[in-house]
Amino acid sequence: MKLLEYEAKEHFRRHGIPTPQGRMITTPREARDYTAELGKPVVIKAQLPVGGRGKAGGVRFADTPEEAAEVADALLGMRIKGLTVEKLYVEEKLSIVNEIYLGVTVDRRNKAYVVLASSEGGMDIEEVAAKTPERIVRHLVDPVHGLRGYHGNLVAKRLGYGGRKMLQFAAFVESLYELALEMDAELTEINPLAEVEDGFTAADARLNVDNNALFRHGELEERLLESYQSELTEREMKARSKGLTYVELDGNIGIIGNGAGLTMATLDTVMLHGGRAANFLDLGGGATPERIGEAAKFVLGDERARALLVNVLGGITRCDHIAEGVVAARREVAVEKPIVVRMMGTNEEEGRKILKEAGVETLGSMEEAAELAVKLAEAS
Numbered sequence: 001m002k003l004l005e006y007e008a009k010e011h012f013r014r015h016g017i018p019t020p021q022g023r024m025i026t027t028p029r030e031a032r033d034y035t036a037e038l039g040k041p042v043v044i045k046a047q048l049p050v051g052g053r054g055k056a057g058g059v060r061f062a063d064t065p066e067e068a069a070e071v072a073d074a075l076l077g078m079r080i081k082g083l084t085v086e087k088l089y090v091e092e093k094l095s096i097v098n099e100i101y102l103g104v105t106v107d108r109r110n111k112a113y114v115v116l117a118s119s120e121g122g123m124d125i126e127e128v129a130a131k132t133p134e135r136i137v138r139h140l141v142d143p144v145h146g147l148r149g150y151h152g153n154l155v156a157k158r159l160g161y162g163g164r165k166m167l168q169f170a171a172f173v174e175s176l177y178e179l180a181l182e183m184d185a186e187l188t189e190i191n192p193l194a195e196v197e198d199g200f201t202a203a204d205a206r207l208n209v210d211n212n213a214l215f216r217h218g219e220l221e222e223r224l225l226e227s228y229q230s231e232l233t234e235r236e237m238k239a240r241s242k243g244l245t246y247v248e249l250d251g252n253i254g255i256i257g258n259g260a261g262l263t264m265a266t267l268d269t270v271m272l273h274g275g276r277a278a279n280f281l282d283l284g285g286g287a288t289p290e291r292i293g294e295a296a297k298f299v300l301g302d303e304r305a306r307a308l309l310v311n312v313l314g315g316i317t318r319c320d321h322i323a324e325g326v327v328a329a330r331r332e333v334a335v336e337k338p339i340v341v342r343m344m345g346t347n348e349e350e351g352r353k354i355l356k357e358a359g360v361e362t363l364g365s366m367e368e369a370a371e372l373a374v375k376l377a378e379a380s
Helices: 005-014 028-038 065-075 125-131 149-158 163-182 211-216 218-228 234-241 260-272 289-300 319-332 348-357 366-379
Strands: 022-025 042-046 059-062 088-092 098-107 112-118 136-140 185-196 199-202 206-209 245-248 253-257 279-282 307-314 339-345 361-363
Touching: 005 022, 005 163, 005 206, 022 028, 028 042, 028 065, 028 088, 042 065, 059 065, 065 088, 098 163, 112 149, 112 163, 136 149, 149 163, 163 185, 163 199, 206 211, 211 218, 234 245, 253 260, 253 289, 253 366, 260 279, 260 307, 260 366, 279 289, 289 307, 289 319, 307 319, 307 366, 319 339, 319 348, 339 348, 339 366, 348 361, 361 366
Parallel strands: 253 279, 253 307, 307 339, 339 361
Antiparallel strands: 022 088, 042 059, 042 088, 098 112, 098 185, 112 136, 185 199, 185 206, 245 279
């Protein structure tokens, strides 16, 4: 989950990381009023979960409240990388001595956080890494012992800082690491970290939280659901509320699989035989009969789906559980639709027996099952 800059800076301030004075606004009038309240020149930034806003014209300056209103009016509604600007962040303009890059991210190869710092702030760190890798300071954090105070000092020294500036920079490194740890961040960075006359301040802020850890951050989970409301269809929202991994498509054959790869392959096979999937639904591993039944009922309840194709490789997920769930769903859904099941693996024979007794067609290969599902959908 990518937080917007103003949201990231709220977390930065909570961890004692200095940031310029700023406020999120949604109208030109708010931009004018807040600039007047600050009484100084401001920078106005489009709030989108993408990088490169400055290069795309999404970051502009204003010296007066009236100019701030004009800039805000120009930015609101602007499209950057396919996204529409609906929020802006207005903050005081800084007098910057130097720009630095500072970030904490996950080094997956070493299974640890790594601190990255560069004297080349304000540029794409990937470009710096490619052209002048010697200018990037890397410090791998021991996951057992964590980041110690002297580690921050070492990073600061390698960037050329000493004395009071070294200690101030080291404090930034420690705070950013603590934030990453607390928020289960895949990435948190400051680009640029502005060196000002009396120290450092985060001129920008980025915080990407691991979606798999959102259950530990209830406020972010709610925020993610709110953001999805404008991006997901009504059925996708309903599926999410049921805990189903579901994507609505434009075909007429309902698809249920276990594992993203197998489910995608099922969609491709259906298309190969001239059909189109109405959805993507991945059960994941270890699905219970109740979860399988809920998924089947949900897909069968789609008016566009003329047939249901279930394709499962039983490992953790048992084939007899698949059969029980499908049969239960078929019994509960009022509308009768053809169902085709292809399953292999754990308790396969038991599952086939359950489906046969219920009159549900089972086939041995994905190709045969997809071909039959397409024919049944065309005939229904």
